Structures are given as structure tokens and as C-alpha cells.
Amino acid sequence: MPEILDIFNQDAFSASALTGNITLVPNAYGRINALGLFRPEPIATTTVTVILENGVLNLLPTRPRGAPATLGIRGRQRPKAFPVPHIPHEDSVLATDVQNMLALTPTGIAGLETVLGFLNRKLIVMRNKHAITLEKLRMDALKGVIRDYDGSVILDLFAAFGVTQQVVDFALGTASTDVLGKCQDVTGYMEDNLLGETMTGVRALASPEWFRKFTTHASVKEAFKYYQSGPQILREDVRKGFTFGGITFEEYRGSASYVQEDGTTSVPERFVPAGDVRFFPLGTTDTFTNYWAPPDFWSAVNQAPAIGDAEVFVAPLEPKKFGKGMDIHTESNPLPLVKRPALLVRGTTSN
Template sequence: MLDVFNQDAFSVRSLTDAINKIKFVPGRIGQLGIFAESSVPTTMIMVEEKNGVLSLVKPSPRGAAGQTIDKGKRVARPFVVPHFEINDAVMAEEVQNVRAWGTESQLETVQGKVAERMAIHSQSMAATEEYARIGAIKGIVTYADGSTLNLFAAFEVGQEAVVDFDLDNANPASGVLRKKCAAVARTIAKNLDGVPYTGIHSFCGDAFFDDLLAHPEVVESYKGTPMAQVLREGYVLPNGDKIYGAFEFGGIVWENYRGAVGETPFIGADDCHIFPQGAPGLFRTVYAPADYEETVNTMGQRLYAKQFPMPNGKGRNIDVQMNALQYCTRPKSLIKGKRT
């Protein structure tokens, strides 16, 4: 009965194509589209950093020598692409009552069982990817096994001091919140070293977001305007789109991020993480090939799947894997804030 697995429909290529065609619902970061995705044929990449120097060019007489610009130093930093794998199986008894081989229904039924498993594992990989991307936005990527990728250490830069927004102050000084937002924006611009960007976004924990929305400066900014519904609903973006908990203040879009694993939120309740949007190449995702004979030295894909027989002949093992690295190329532009 399990000869069906020897058909082309269950080859590495076919299963990999199938799992990558499963309707993918990206996490919030995926929806923002801030991570540039690329593929490599290796399991390690070298990130080249060039500390270019921006300077004003002095006018010079026509025909005379021009100004010499420092080309900056190039530093290549190695990064290993993490490997994520889920092992599953389709047991012989699960397809025992499928109609005899040679009918279309048997192939479709077994394919359906495999597709059902792959769909579940695809969502697990999506959550894993979102969690790693949140880490890249924080500057420290934490994986499920507790290991970390500290981007500040990797790029040899210091993390900016945590900004205390003092949101529990019952009588804040007038204009102090807007000044802190302006200071954050200036720090981000400075640390981008002249790289253009289109805006600033912040993912906020629940308590931070609630207190920020209730802050007197925010209330006064929106009161009596067409955007006053933000005070009631708190989910209107500058372009009019509506999502869960977001509003603009002080040149920053503040969003109440919802991602969590069990009872542990991706963003601490009293924290926020502020980052620039639209900066070319700031956030990157790199996909490497799977560790299968069929995929060695090929360009990486987002997901891979493979099936192979169990040694005891009782079913088929199914592997689903992702080999993906999420990182920020300028981690010093990432700012953490706290409620108090």
C-alpha cells in the first residue's frame, strides 16, 4: 500500500513545492514587508560592512584636483544560518483502508494526509520566523532552545540606552513626551549615518501602549479632531488603514503588538521597540538549502519537506525544515523604550 510514496508526487522536489504553495499568512512583521528576503547556496554567509564616510564636497577650480574621499573600511562578518526541523510520520495504519493502488483516490487521500501535516508544520515555521524577526528588531535574536544571536556584539556596536517614557507620571511636564519622541527620531537618524528612511515604527507591550494612549499629550493632540476616534479605539494608522491598536504621535507609529508563545508575549508588557522603516537593506532574511542530498549547494528556499521509509516498515517519516537567518544590518538604529 505504501508504494504510493515512491511516486513523483512524494519526491523532495514535489513535497517542497507543495509546502511552499500552502497559503501562508504572514505575521505582523511579514505584513509590514520590512525584511528583504534572499537565498544562498551555503549554510553560512559573510555580511560585509563598509563604514562609508559622508562629507561635504568643497568647490574646486575647473581642471584642478578634486577632493579625496575616504573609502571607508570593509569588515566581513560571518553568520551561520540556523536550522529548524520538525519530524513527523504517516503510519501504515493511517492509510490501511485506502482503496487499492491504481485508483486516483488513493493517491489523493495519501497526499491529503501529508498535506494536512505539512500545513500544521508550515504555521509552526511561520511563528518561528516571526519570533526571530522580532528578535532582529530588538537587536538580540532568541531561539527556542535559549541560544541567542546578539547583533550588537556581532557588529561591535553599543546598544543605545533604554528610553524611559515616564508614562506612569500623573502630572507630566507639558511637551516632555513629544521631546522624547523627537530625541528618539534624531538618534535613529544619526545612527543610520545618512541612510534614507521613510518612517519610524514602534512595537509596544500592552501596558506601555495603554498608558501612552492615555497620556495627556496624546489625548490633547487628538481631541476635537477627525482622528479623535483613536482615543476610543486606538487602531488608526496615518494612511487610514485599521489594525489592532495603532496610532501616530511624535512622528512615530505606535502599535500594540499581539504576538505571543503561550502566555509569554513577544514584547514585554512595559516595553516598546522602536525602529526605522524604509531604510534600504536594514532588515534581511536569508534562506539556505536543506541538508538533503538532493538540495546540497542549491539556492535556499523558505521551506523544505521530505519523506522516507521507517526502518521497521511501519510507515513513512516526514521532515519539514527551514534554514533561515533574520538580522539587522545597523542594530545601533534600534531603540528600546520602557513605560517607567
């Protein structure tokens, strides 16, 4: 057996070690990830079943003492099953990738590339692809419709839960628009649809076009100008958080492209379309959950993954023909679910 394959048989190249390596790469890509909105919940199955229970809340009449009490009406339960998306991604490490290549050593001196060093950098790239995919899925969940890379629908949360999305036109091109009143329309609607949930605030992720119109509107401009004059303005980017009308607005520029069937790269897709803003509640207890299904490995059948390892898994390396290198298989199995999609509000501006 060629010597390079003996290297791959060492413990550092085992599936558990490689999964550990890929987990140690910080998932720093994406604003939604940074917000920590979705609570992670590993599961042992490839589907998630959510019980929808329509609780009955009604006024209780008074009765004379000793008279029969009113009887409680049980809520109606409706189970909903959602499949967890399976996202595999493969690459390879070839002898020609490493042979004669230079790499910086820990001392800063260039030396010959090592197989493990090259593999770890390859894993970082693969990890980042999974990270941007997860960011896109989570943004889709906040928009209420989770889509695949090509735009096809994976899960329509509004249809699944039987609700219609609330859309608020801010009409930012009209100087007389009561923008504060529009903000109150958003927060009031959310409060009316909590249905037993709680919230501590509202955040808005806005496209650059919408955010620019918002911050330059006559009724917002003075407040924004005052905010910009604060003592931290030289150190803070106000696009990352400006509070008005009880809502924290920020500009969101998430986008990504994908490889098309003909091998070319698509035009980058904006996760929040131009002219749009998306509102969602903060401080909820059970509205936003990211379910993590087990990987498609024999050793992981019907086992909930550990939270620390749940995001991306690496399969055992597979030798290439004639000892030319090794194939790498990674996969992620996430379902970001919004269990109260009525709380998701879309904002637009018609002018």
C-alpha cells in the same frame, strides 16, 4: 511491499511535490511577516558575509585655482561572517492515523480519509510551526539579539556591529512627561544614525501594557480620542496603527511556547516583554534582509534556493520499519539580519 507504500511512491509524494504543497500554505502567521520588512535573499552557502565599510565624510576646504586638491580617504572594510540557523522539524504519517478515519470531501460529504489529504494537513501544522519560529527570529532581530527557543544567544547584532542600543524612557506614569518630545528623540536618533541609508517613517511594536499606558497618557489621550472618532473606527482596530509624533504605534501580542526537555510545554514567551516597545525605521533600502540558505539535502548542495521555495523544504519521505508509515522531515534555514542595528531603539517606561 504493502500497498500503502506504493501510494507513497507516486509523484504526489515526491520531495519536490511536497515542498510545493507546503509552500502553497500561506505564511499568514505574524505581524512582522505582514509588514514585509525583511527583503528575502537566497544564498548558496550556510554563512552570510557582510562587509562593514566605515565611509569617511568630511568637509572639503577651498583651494586656490591650480593648487593641489585634497585626497579622498578610503573607508576601512571589515568583513563579518554570520552562520545561518538550521531549523529541522520531523513528524510521521502512520497507517493508524488514516485507517478508519473520516474526512470531508470537496462536496461536503464525509468520506474515508485519504493518505494525501492527511499528509497535507500534517504539512500545514508543520508549516505553521516554522512560521511562528520565523516570526520570533525576526522579532528578535528587531530587538537586536537573536535567541534560540530556550533563550540562548544565537547572534548579538549590537556586539557584532560594535554599537550600543539606544534606550528611551517614556516615563508614562508621569502626567507632565513630554511624550511628543520623546518621540522626536527616537526619530532624531534614527536620522542621525542612517549613515547613508534612507527611511520614510518609523513604526513601533508595543507590548499591551506599554500601549495602554501610552494611549491613556494625558498628552496623548486627546490625539488618540480624536483618532478613535474618525469615520473608520467601527471597522478598524486602532491597536494596529495609531500615528503620533511621526511614529506609527501598534499593539503587538506575538508569543509562543516550546516543548521542554521533560516533554512538557513551556509558559508562552512574549516576543515583546511587558512594559517594552521596539522602534524601527520603514522604507529603508538595505537594512533588513532575510537570508535563506539551502537545505541540508544532497541535491541542494551549494545552490541558492528559489525565493518561492526558500522558507520550508520537505525531504523525500522515509519508510518506517515494517511498512507502518512514513517519516516526514522539514527544515528551514533563515537568518533575518539587521545590518544597521544602531537604528533599533528600545522604549520603556520607568513608572
